[in-house]
Amino acid sequence: MNVSDAAYDTVHEYPGGSESLAPRMSKGMSAATLRGKVNANNDRNVLGLLEANELMGKSGDYRILHAMAADHGFVVQRVDAPQSGSMIGALLAAAHAKGDLSQLIADALADGQISPNEANEIGRACALVQAAIVQVGQHADAAAERGGA
Known part of the structure; x- marks a missing residue:
């Protein structure tokens, strides 16, 4: 999956889509603006790096990160700090x-x-x-x- 598709899917597959995700963004952007930022056919509003980072954090969907890593030959694996064990x-x-x-x-x-x-x-x-x-x-x-x- 390419980064543009990953961003599009992150927004459109979020429960409630851009209408529920956009207001959660720190700049309080409109749903239409967020949809435009993840539309690969739109070159006016482009999703910035900091916005992509916030989008992943707010949505809990990290496919953008995985797509970026894959584009550069890397694999991303979440590693949580140990809560128990030795x-x-x-x-x-x-x-x-x-x-x-x-x-x-x-x-x-x-x-x-x-x-x-x-x-x-x-x-x-x-x-x-x-x-x-x-x-x-x-x-x-x-x-x-x-x-x-």
Whole structure:
């Protein structure tokens, strides 16, 4: 999905559409203005970077972020700070995710080629491994803040 489509869908698929989302924006723009900003065929009102950021925050829809990342060859994975558990548990979860990735790659290579679907699955599994490793780091940060393990 391209960034323009992502912005359009973010507004138009929001419950109540632009009529309910526009008043929530900090500048209190009109629904018509918001629709114009996400209309790829309109070059008068263009959605700015700060507005796109606010739009994602207000809507809870991050497809614009994902589309921008994909345009530049990146994958975005939400990683929430750990609310419970331990650093050892997070490390074991990361090892499990890495094992799943390894098995997925082995299965994909079994026939000597990797299909587009297999490549997508591998990419998603890589993102899960990255998220799990970040969780280990977050547990370390939390432990350092409270002065213990």
